[in-house]
Amino acid sequence: MSIGHTLLGLLEAGPRHGYDLKRTFDETFGHDKPLHYGQVYSTMSRLLKNGLVEVDGVESGGGPERKRYAITEAGVTDVQRWLATPEKPEPYLQSTLYTKVVLALLTHRDAAEILDAQRAEHLRMMRMLTDRKRKGDLADQLICDHALFHLEADLRWLELTAARLDRLAREVRPA
Amino acid sequence: MTPAGSLLSATDLRKSYGSTPALDGASFSVHPGEIVAVMGPSGSGKSTLLHCLAGIVAPDAGTITYDGRDLTSLTDAERSALRRGEFGFVFQFGQLVPELTCVENVALPLRLNGVKRKDAERRARARLEQLEVDDVAGKRPGEVSGGQGQRVAVARSLVTDPRVLFADEPTGALDSLNGERVMELLTDAAREARAAVVLVTHEARVAAWSDREVVVRDGRSRDMEFTR
Ligand SMILES: Nc1ncnc2c1ncn2[C@@H]1O[C@H](COP(=O)(O)OP(=O)(O)OP(=O)(O)O)[C@@H](O)[C@H]1O
Numbered sequence: 242m243s244i245g246h247t248l249l250g251l252l253e254a255g256p257r258h259g260y261d262l263k264r265t266f267d268e269t270f271g272h273d274k275p276l277h278y279g280q281v282y283s284t285m286s287r288l289l290k291n292g293l294v295e296v297d298g299v300e301s302g303g304g305p306e307r308k309r310y311a312i313t314e315a316g317v318t319d320v321q322r323w324l325a326t327p328e329k330p331e332p333y334l335q336s337t338l339y340t341k342v343v344l345a346l347l348t349h350r351d352a353a354e355i356l357d358a359q360r361a362e363h364l365r366m367m368r369m370l371t372d373r374k375r376k377g378d379l380a381d382q383l384i385c386d387h388a389l390f391h392l393e394a395d396l397r398w399l400e401l402t403a404a405r406l407d408r409l410a411r412e413v414r415p416a
Numbered sequence: 417m418t419p420a421g422s423l424l425s426a427t428d429l430r431k432s433y434g435s436t437p438a439l440d441g442a443s444f445s446v447h448p449g450e451i452v453a454v455m456g457p458s459g460s461g462k463s464t465l466l467h468c469l470a471g472i473v474a475p476d477a478g479t480i481t482y483d484g485r486d487l488t489s490l491t492d493a494e495r496s497a498l499r500r501g502e503f504g505f506v507f508q509f510g511q512l513v514p515e516l517t518c519v520e521n522v523a524l525p526l527r528l529n530g531v532k533r534k535d536a537e538r539r540a541r542a543r544l545e546q547l548e549v550d551d552v553a554g555k556r557p558g559e560v561s562g563g564q565g566q567r568v569a570v571a572r573s574l575v576t577d578p579r580v581l582f583a584d585e586p587t588g589a590l591d592s593l594n595g596e597r598v599m600e601l602l603t604d605a606a607r608e609a610r611a612a613v614v615l616v617t618h619e620a621r622v623a624a625w626s627d628r629e630v631v632v633r634d635g636r637s638r639d640m641e642f643t644r
């Protein structure tokens with residue numbers, strides 16, 4: 242996720258102070274990964290330098306968190322472009338898992354066991370998310386559902402790979 | 417051997433159809449109030465396991481213990497009394513009686529147990545309400561959507577307050593949103609009643625509503641509790 246674009250988007254809704262930005266970010270997107278203040282300052286100074294935000298006022302007391310930021314015209318254009326550009330669909334976990342499976346086969350380890358252990362781990366996580374969804378509000382549900390669909394896709398890949406281990410072994414092991 | 421505290425358990429079940437082995441040494445157990453997902457590839461023996469556990473199909477070998485009783489040694493009459501009185505069932509297709517209205521369908525298991533019509537239909541309506549389909553009570557199964565029909569079927573499976581609920585692909589024919597809702601309602605109702613649930617599914621998102629999963633492959637079961 243692009244923190245710069247996310248903070249910019251929050252600013253498009255209205256000018257905010259640094260501490261207010263962090264708080265809103267954490268509440269809206271930060272569920273298990275709150276921003277550090279340092280990330281907010283470094284991001285804001287980059288956005289300032291690029292002319293995407295401007296300082297709209299400073300509270301007495303000074304310090305970077307006292308500055309009030311507003312989005313510029315260029316900033317709005319940037320948010321628009323980011324929102325309109327689809328994310329690259331990347332197979333993020335498969336490459337690691339694939340590497341593990343192939344290495345297991347090459348070293349004559351039990352690849353099925355590795356897949357089963359991963360499968361159990363995936364389901365454990367899916368249970369946790371389902372539980373959180375059950376107890377949460379709509380925002381929780383949407384966030385958890387996204388993660389659940391991705392984990393499900395991984396899990397289907399794990400099952401398919403488990404069913405094809407013999408063939409994969411023949412292909413990766415030198416005759 | 418019966419795992420301590422389990423309500424329903426099976427050890428080393430074997431079952432063949434002709435020369436096809438459907439179960440080849442499968443074991444299983446579920447505790448009161450526990451939801452166990454049975455997963456595995458198509459044809460691996462999941463439904464056969466469920467049918468054996470529920471006393472619908474007799475295994476060729478192995479033991480099944482329900483609440484301290486050996487299920488395989490019961491007479492047919494005793495087994496069907498057990499099914500009617502203490503078990504509930506949800507299947508994927510064709511389980512509602514087309515000639516009866518939805519509320520009559522849900523009341524049917526109670527009527528078979530000798531409950532008076534008025535009383536049975538009152539309890540049926542309460543279950544329909546819990547599954548959010550009380551508005552279709554007076555319609556016949558042919559006049560409701562697949563998702564509504566499935567909720568009616570879940571309502572019917574719970575109407576006798578079963579101690580074990582057997583669900584074979586209960587969301588198989590539903591879209592994600594409806595499947596989710598049916599799982600939420602089903603697991604809420606089961607947890608509230610402390611019913612044990614045997615949930616057969618090949619979908620991980622459905623299995624994620626369970627407490628634990630067992631994977632069946634080639635007729636053999638594997639408990640997926642990994643100690644790391
Ligand atoms: N009544 C039957 N007569 C003959 N063979 C059967 C019967 N029921 C099941 N089998 C066979 O037993 C094996 C296991 O079937 P089962 O229905 O238990 O699989 P399953 O895991 O439920 O599959 P699915 O996910 O496709 O529902 C299969 O090879 C199937 O063809």
Ligand SMILES: [Mg+2]
Nearest residue numbers: 462463464584
């Ligand atoms: Mg089946």
